[in-house]
Amino acid sequence: MLVTDGGRFGGYGLYILKGKPVFVYNLVNVERTRWEGKDALAPGKHSIVFDFKYDGIGFGLGGSGTLSVDGKTVDAKRISRTIAFTMPVDETFDVGVDTRSPIDDRDYQVPFRFQGKLIKLAVKLHPIKGTLAQIIEFKLKTRD
Numbered sequence: 001m002l003v004t005d006g007g008r009f010g011g012y013g014l015y016i017l018k019g020k021p022v023f024v025y026n027l028v029n030v031e032r033t034r035w036e037g038k039d040a041l042a043p044g045k046h047s048i049v050f051d052f053k054y055d056g057i058g059f060g061l062g063g064s065g066t067l068s069v070d071g072k073t074v075d076a077k078r079i080s081r082t083i084a085f086t087m088p089v090d091e092t093f094d095v096g097v098d099t100r101s102p103i104d105d106r107d108y109q110v111p112f113r114f115q116g117k118l119i120k121l122a123v124k125l126h127p128i129k130g131t132l133a134q135i136i137e138f139k140l141k142t143r144d
Contacts, residue, residue, distance in 0.1 A: 001112045003121055005090065007101035010083055013042040014050055015098075017039070017107055023050045023067050024103045025079060028088075032104060035067040037074035046070055060084035064143065095121055103112070 010028040012020070019040025025033045035050070035070035050067045055061040062080040066073055091100045098112040 001094060001096065001108075001114055003092070003093075003095050003099040004098050004103055006087045009091075009101070010088045010103065011103060013098065013103035015046070015108070015112065016116070021048050021069055021074065022107070023065065025065070025082075026103050027079070027081065033065070033077065034104075035065055035075040035077060037067065037069055041069065041073075054082070060076055070097060070105045080118075088106070089143060097138070099122045118119060120141055 001013060001015045004015070005011050006013075006026060008026070008029060010026050011064065012025045014023045015071070015128045017036075021037045021041065027033075041116040047070050050065060051061055051068070060081050060083065062078060062082060063128055064076065064078050066076040068074060071093040094100075096114045096118050098108070098109065098110050102110055102112065
């Protein structure tokens, strides 16, 4: 796990699975959307970015997500809706390990610890004009 907020009943996780970057958005255990690189990362330092652009003004709207590695898009897709207000309060925001329930039970069990070296995590929130909704962009630098 690189970074997660939430778990089995809603939230997101950005992690490395079998050498591949994966971002999963869990819409309150009703629907999961998965962005995944096709190839395993080569050993060494990488910059992994998940960028989500929210559809506009309002709550629970959809948006477009892009997963990229070292500046190149590896997966992009849309989701039709998001969690309207807040992530589940019984979960935690974790960096480098998932300490509560998995974002997707089919991928891993907790604790799910990143085995490489996480050099930097940056979370950028960009306000959308006229609303409190925000765009989230994760930038990670990792070393296997």
